[in-house]
Amino acid sequence: MNGVVGSGADIVRAFCEAWGARDLDAITGFLADDIFYHNIPMAPVIGRAAVSAAIAPLVSSCSHIEWEIHHLAEAGAVVLTERTDRFVRDGRTMSVRVMGIFELDAGRIARWRDYFDLMEWQRQIEGES
């Protein structure tokens, strides 16, 4: 249990803060067992264990993560965000401008879709090597 009680907006804000804490268990604790996670330009990842495996390398390799929420609005059980997600790895800051939508079910994130320009992200990841 993530222990968060509140509106969808509260849950999504706490989820973004968990990324900032780089706490994989806390992050995945917000996700439904059958989470459908879709970075839109990429293939979806389904299920909490698969999402955990997908994000673990990024979370563990960064010395700093900060997801800045610029705007957030909710309608029923759906929360829409505009964010800048920043990651510091090996002293380099990578950031991606993103809008994401979170569909809540029973206090957990059941469907999560992030919209961003894949090349913007890949240029930064590949720039490291």
Added chain:
Amino acid sequence: MNGVVGSGADIVRAFCEAWGARDLDAITGFLADDIFYHNIPMAPVIGRAAVSAAIAPLVSSCSHIEWEIHHLAEAGAVVLTERTDRFVRDGRTMSVRVMGIFELDAGRIARWRDYFDLMEWQRQIEGES
């Protein structure tokens, strides 16, 4: 004047419908004089005349346009959307999965940012040639 009176959500829904009507004057009528329009992977376009010039070729060359709103939420004067924008040109359908944010001021769209994968769009545009 676009003649729309209502909440930011009403204005954004009507704006998306104006795209469906392929009516350039109706579309640009929703925009503030100093509109700041940013397709995030591209350079921003500033001012209603510049936006009109930027979108006119697309609007005039399509036989059908439909912007489907999947989700919409508003917070104050800001409206966030998840959409699929479809365009039919020369019998081919092009579509882009997008989230967009609209900041309203005095009943018009003053700032508009769309987040999408540029390659997804470019592949379809270039596939036409």
